[in-house]
Amino acid sequence: AQSVSQHNHHVILSEAASLELGCNYSYGGTVNLFWYVQYPGQHLQLLLKYFSGDPLVKGIKGFEAEFIKSKFSFNLRKPSVQWSDTAEYFCAVIRGSGNTGKLIFGQGTTLQVKP
Amino acid sequence: GAGVSQTPSNKVTEKGKYVELRCDPISGHTALYWYRQSLGQGPEFLIYFQGTGAADDSGLPNDRFFAVRPEGSVSTLKIQRTERGDSAVYLCASSLKMGTDTQYFGPGTRLTVL
Numbered sequence: 734a735q736s737v738s739q740h741n742h743h744v745i746l747s748e749a750a751s752l753e754l755g756c757n758y759s760y761g762g763t764v765n766l767f768w769y770v771q772y773p774g775q776h777l778q779l780l781l782k783y784f785s786g787d788p789l790v791k792g793i794k795g796f797e798a799e800f801i802k803s804k805f806s807f808n809l810r811k812p813s814v815q816w817s818d819t820a821e822y823f824c825a826v827i828r829g830s831g832n833t834g835k836l837i838f839g840q841g842t843t844l845q846v847k848p
Numbered sequence: 849g850a851g852v853s854q855t856p857s858n859k860v861t862e863k864g865k866y867v868e869l870r871c872d873p874i875s876g877h878t879a880l881y882w883y884r885q886s887l888g889q890g891p892e893f894l895i896y897f898q899g900t901g902a903a904d905d906s907g908l909p910n911d912r913f914f915a916v917r918p919e920g921s922v923s924t925l926k927i928q929r930t931e932r933g934d935s936a937v938y939l940c941a942s943s944l945k946m947g948t949d950t951q952y953f954g955p956g957t958r959l960t961v962l
Contacts, residue, residue: 834951
């Protein structure tokens, strides 16, 4: 089935460790890619997005993601995590030219950063 | 400015009852989206509106679910004859216009059907 897959369901890191969260999608054609984050007790908020151009996109709080079309991937990275990065992270896709705005989410990855 | 608000924050109901969930989008946002999030899963699209009209309702699970946005602002998601499987967090989001504009999410309504 066509979907968005996040490989890691639960990741535990110590502060200052590097982070990479995997995201793969199974749609052909044009895709618009997003990472959303939900901090404890807060709303879902946009971390970064990719539509076209430079496949390496930078977001808020030092996060970045790389779109690799040949691998259908959009992995999220951060060189050095902080305790405040503890949250749930969701990868999402809008298919096609983006006219619809219909986000298709992965199942999420819970990141726990130990101080 | 004010973000997306949703009421109630929690709703407990009995199987078979009717519920209404309300979403107040950010002022000026023409696009409004409803998603449903079950425990341990990512949000799942239900329906979205551009203005007053439902542009895509393909995510509504069955005809017990219905949503309206009569004046192009506030939206109400209505669920008839609730079932235990309807228990989830219902999320609303709005964006300036339909498409790839950033969607701003509300806090959600946690629906529990006993």
